[in-house]
Amino acid sequence: GDSVTQMEGPVTLSEEAFLTINCTYTATGYPSLFWYVQYPGEGLQLLLKATKADDKGSNKGFEATYRKETTSFHLEKGSVQVSDSAVYFCALSSHSNYQLIWGAGTKLIIKP
Amino acid sequence: DVKVTQSSRYLVKRTGEKVFLECVQDMDHENMFWYRQDPGLGLRLIYFSYDVKMKEKGDIPEGYSVSREKKERFSLILESASTNQTSMYLCASSPLEVVREKLFFGSGTQLSVL
Numbered sequence: 632g633d634s635v636t637q638m639e640g641p642v643t644l645s646e647e648a649f650l651t652i653n654c655t656y657t658a659t660g661y662p663s664l665f666w667y668v669q670y671p672g673e674g675l676q677l678l679l680k681a682t683k684a685d686d687k688g689s690n691k692g693f694e695a696t697y698r699k700e701t702t703s704f705h706l707e708k709g710s711v712q713v714s715d716s717a718v719y720f721c722a723l724s725s726h727s728n729y730q731l732i733w734g735a736g737t738k739l740i741i742k743p
Numbered sequence: 744d745v746k747v748t749q750s751s752r753y754l755v756k757r758t759g760e761k762v763f764l765e766c767v768q769d770m771d772h773e774n775m776f777w778y779r780q781d782p783g784l785g786l787r788l789i790y791f792s793y794d795v796k797m798k799e800k801g802d803i804p805e806g807y808s809v810s811r812e813k814k815e816r817f818s819l820i821l822e823s824a825s826t827n828q829t830s831m832y833l834c835a836s837s838p839l840e841v842v843r844e845k846l847f848f849g850s851g852t853q854l855s856v857l
Contacts, residue, residue: 635785674833674835675786675848676847680845730788731846733786734785735783736782736785
Protein backbone atom coordinates (compact mmCIF):
# COMPACT_ATOMS: atom_id res chain seq x y z
CA GLY A 632 0.00 0.00 0.00
CA ASP A 633 0.87 3.67 -0.04
CA SER A 634 3.48 4.84 2.45
CA VAL A 635 5.65 7.79 3.43
CA THR A 636 9.15 7.60 4.90
CA GLN A 637 10.78 10.54 6.61
CA MET A 638 14.24 10.96 8.04
CA GLU A 639 14.38 10.28 11.73
CA GLY A 640 14.91 13.10 14.13
CA PRO A 641 15.56 15.05 16.03
CA VAL A 642 17.42 17.29 13.66
CA THR A 643 19.41 19.94 15.51
CA LEU A 644 20.76 22.98 13.68
CA SER A 645 22.13 26.38 14.50
CA GLU A 646 20.24 29.49 13.51
CA GLU A 647 20.79 30.53 9.86
CA ALA A 648 21.84 27.01 8.84
CA PHE A 649 20.48 25.31 5.71
CA LEU A 650 17.75 22.77 6.33
CA THR A 651 16.83 19.62 4.48
CA ILE A 652 14.31 17.10 5.78
CA ASN A 653 14.06 14.07 3.52
CA CYS A 654 10.76 12.52 2.52
CA THR A 655 10.20 9.65 0.10
CA TYR A 656 6.97 7.94 -0.79
CA THR A 657 5.46 4.83 -2.32
CA ALA A 658 2.15 5.23 -4.07
CA THR A 659 0.11 4.03 -6.98
CA GLY A 660 -0.92 6.68 -9.43
CA TYR A 661 -0.09 10.32 -8.90
CA PRO A 662 -0.73 11.43 -5.35
CA SER A 663 -0.65 14.97 -4.03
CA LEU A 664 2.12 15.62 -1.51
CA PHE A 665 2.07 17.77 1.60
CA TRP A 666 4.20 19.11 4.41
CA TYR A 667 2.45 19.89 7.67
CA VAL A 668 4.08 21.57 10.68
CA GLN A 669 3.23 21.23 14.36
CA TYR A 670 4.55 23.98 16.60
CA PRO A 671 4.86 23.22 20.32
CA GLY A 672 1.45 23.00 21.99
CA GLU A 673 -0.43 23.49 18.75
CA GLY A 674 -2.25 21.39 16.19
CA LEU A 675 -0.83 20.58 12.78
CA GLN A 676 -1.13 23.14 10.02
CA LEU A 677 -0.52 22.85 6.32
CA LEU A 678 2.86 24.30 5.38
CA LEU A 679 2.94 23.61 1.63
CA LYS A 680 1.74 21.19 -1.00
CA ALA A 681 2.35 20.02 -4.56
CA THR A 682 -0.20 18.27 -6.72
CA LYS A 683 1.78 17.03 -9.73
CA ALA A 684 5.28 16.07 -10.78
CA ASP A 685 7.86 18.91 -10.87
CA ASP A 686 5.55 21.23 -8.93
CA LYS A 687 7.27 23.25 -6.23
CA GLY A 688 5.37 24.14 -3.10
CA SER A 689 6.61 27.08 -1.02
CA ASN A 690 5.60 28.98 2.10
CA LYS A 691 7.37 30.92 4.88
CA GLY A 692 10.75 30.40 3.17
CA PHE A 693 10.29 26.62 2.98
CA GLU A 694 10.26 24.81 -0.36
CA ALA A 695 9.69 21.27 -1.59
CA THR A 696 9.68 19.89 -5.13
CA TYR A 697 7.61 16.90 -6.23
CA ARG A 698 10.15 14.54 -7.83
CA LYS A 699 8.40 11.62 -9.48
CA GLU A 700 11.60 10.02 -10.75
CA THR A 701 12.99 9.72 -7.23
CA THR A 702 9.58 9.55 -5.47
CA SER A 703 10.70 12.31 -3.13
CA PHE A 704 9.40 15.54 -1.64
CA HIS A 705 12.26 16.89 0.46
CA LEU A 706 11.67 20.00 2.57
CA GLU A 707 14.30 22.74 2.38
CA LYS A 708 14.90 26.16 3.86
CA GLY A 709 17.91 28.34 3.21
CA SER A 710 18.26 29.94 6.65
CA VAL A 711 16.39 28.58 9.63
CA GLN A 712 15.28 30.54 12.67
CA VAL A 713 14.64 29.52 16.26
CA SER A 714 10.93 29.98 15.56
CA ASP A 715 11.11 27.13 12.99
CA SER A 716 11.56 24.63 15.82
CA ALA A 717 8.65 22.23 15.41
CA VAL A 718 7.70 18.77 14.23
CA TYR A 719 7.37 18.43 10.45
CA PHE A 720 5.17 15.79 8.82
CA CYS A 721 5.27 14.68 5.21
CA ALA A 722 2.03 13.24 3.85
CA LEU A 723 0.42 12.07 0.64
CA SER A 724 -3.16 11.84 -0.43
CA SER A 725 -4.43 8.40 -1.25
CA HIS A 726 -6.67 8.31 -4.30
CA SER A 727 -8.48 5.26 -3.02
CA ASN A 728 -10.12 6.80 0.02
CA TYR A 729 -10.40 9.90 2.16
CA GLN A 730 -7.14 9.31 3.94
CA LEU A 731 -3.93 11.17 4.09
CA ILE A 732 -0.96 8.83 4.56
CA TRP A 733 1.47 10.30 7.08
CA GLY A 734 5.17 10.03 7.71
CA ALA A 735 6.41 9.53 11.26
CA GLY A 736 7.33 13.19 11.71
CA THR A 737 10.72 14.84 12.13
CA LYS A 738 11.43 17.02 15.13
CA LEU A 739 13.51 20.08 14.27
CA ILE A 740 15.42 21.94 16.97
CA ILE A 741 17.05 25.24 16.11
CA LYS A 742 19.61 26.62 18.57
CA PRO A 743 20.40 30.34 18.74
CA ASP B 744 -9.87 31.49 10.43
CA VAL B 745 -11.17 28.00 10.94
CA LYS B 746 -11.22 26.96 14.52
CA VAL B 747 -11.21 23.37 15.68
CA THR B 748 -11.59 23.14 19.43
CA GLN B 749 -10.87 20.09 21.53
CA SER B 750 -12.45 20.14 24.94
CA SER B 751 -9.42 19.16 27.02
CA ARG B 752 -5.70 19.70 26.58
CA TYR B 753 -4.72 17.09 29.17
CA LEU B 754 -6.77 14.23 30.54
CA VAL B 755 -5.90 11.52 33.07
CA LYS B 756 -8.18 8.50 33.37
CA ARG B 757 -8.17 5.10 35.04
CA THR B 758 -8.11 1.76 33.25
CA GLY B 759 -11.65 0.62 32.48
CA GLU B 760 -13.20 4.09 32.52
CA LYS B 761 -15.38 5.29 29.69
CA VAL B 762 -13.74 8.35 28.16
CA PHE B 763 -15.26 11.02 25.95
CA LEU B 764 -13.13 13.33 23.82
CA GLU B 765 -15.04 16.20 22.28
CA CYS B 766 -14.27 18.22 19.17
CA VAL B 767 -16.12 21.21 17.75
CA GLN B 768 -15.44 23.08 14.50
CA ASP B 769 -16.91 26.43 13.55
CA MET B 770 -16.61 26.45 9.75
CA ASP B 771 -19.49 24.22 8.69
CA HIS B 772 -17.12 21.53 7.40
CA GLU B 773 -18.63 18.26 6.25
CA ASN B 774 -15.65 16.07 7.11
CA MET B 775 -14.26 15.43 10.56
CA PHE B 776 -11.49 13.10 11.65
CA TRP B 777 -9.97 11.59 14.77
CA TYR B 778 -6.28 10.67 14.75
CA ARG B 779 -3.90 9.47 17.37
CA GLN B 780 -0.32 10.65 17.33
CA ASP B 781 2.44 8.51 18.80
CA PRO B 782 6.20 9.17 18.63
CA GLY B 783 7.78 7.46 15.63
CA LEU B 784 4.42 6.39 14.22
CA GLY B 785 3.10 9.65 12.86
CA LEU B 786 -0.67 10.09 12.69
CA ARG B 787 -2.98 7.12 12.50
CA LEU B 788 -6.62 7.53 11.55
CA ILE B 789 -9.11 6.14 14.04
CA TYR B 790 -12.45 7.21 12.54
CA PHE B 791 -13.77 9.83 10.21
CA SER B 792 -17.18 11.22 9.34
CA TYR B 793 -18.30 12.89 6.12
CA ASP B 794 -21.79 13.82 7.29
CA VAL B 795 -23.99 13.95 10.34
CA LYS B 796 -24.63 10.46 11.74
CA MET B 797 -22.20 8.98 9.19
CA LYS B 798 -18.94 7.37 10.21
CA GLU B 799 -16.21 5.30 8.64
CA LYS B 800 -13.48 3.24 10.29
CA GLY B 801 -9.91 4.29 9.81
CA ASP B 802 -6.79 2.22 10.34
CA ILE B 803 -7.11 1.59 14.07
CA PRO B 804 -10.77 1.68 15.18
CA GLU B 805 -10.54 -1.13 17.72
CA GLY B 806 -11.42 0.02 21.22
CA TYR B 807 -12.95 3.27 19.97
CA SER B 808 -16.31 4.51 18.81
CA VAL B 809 -17.52 7.89 17.57
CA SER B 810 -20.63 10.00 17.54
CA ARG B 811 -21.68 12.80 15.23
CA GLU B 812 -25.15 14.03 16.11
CA LYS B 813 -24.52 17.58 14.90
CA LYS B 814 -22.45 18.79 11.98
CA GLU B 815 -20.07 20.82 14.12
CA ARG B 816 -19.37 18.21 16.79
CA PHE B 817 -17.49 14.91 16.55
CA SER B 818 -16.92 12.86 19.67
CA LEU B 819 -14.45 10.06 20.23
CA ILE B 820 -15.39 7.47 22.83
CA LEU B 821 -13.10 5.01 24.54
CA GLU B 822 -15.53 2.39 25.79
CA SER B 823 -13.15 0.94 28.38
CA ALA B 824 -9.86 2.80 28.51
CA SER B 825 -6.65 0.78 28.53
CA THR B 826 -3.05 1.82 29.11
CA ASN B 827 -2.18 1.27 25.43
CA GLN B 828 -4.61 4.06 24.58
CA THR B 829 -2.35 6.60 26.28
CA SER B 830 -1.61 8.97 23.42
CA MET B 831 -2.11 12.38 21.86
CA TYR B 832 -5.50 12.57 20.15
CA LEU B 833 -6.00 15.02 17.32
CA CYS B 834 -9.27 16.11 15.79
CA ALA B 835 -9.40 17.61 12.30
CA SER B 836 -11.98 18.90 9.85
CA SER B 837 -12.12 19.78 6.17
CA PRO B 838 -14.62 20.93 3.58
CA LEU B 839 -16.05 18.15 1.45
CA GLU B 840 -14.56 19.35 -1.81
CA VAL B 841 -11.00 19.49 -0.51
CA VAL B 842 -11.09 16.52 1.81
CA ARG B 843 -7.58 15.42 0.88
CA GLU B 844 -6.14 18.83 0.27
CA LYS B 845 -6.16 20.58 3.60
CA LEU B 846 -7.09 19.49 7.06
CA PHE B 847 -7.64 21.90 9.94
CA PHE B 848 -6.47 20.50 13.24
CA GLY B 849 -7.28 21.12 16.87
CA SER B 850 -4.43 21.49 19.33
CA GLY B 851 -4.83 17.97 20.64
CA THR B 852 -5.75 16.13 23.84
CA GLN B 853 -2.95 14.32 25.66
CA LEU B 854 -4.67 11.35 27.29
CA SER B 855 -2.96 9.33 30.00
CA VAL B 856 -4.59 6.08 31.09
CA LEU B 857 -3.26 4.82 34.42
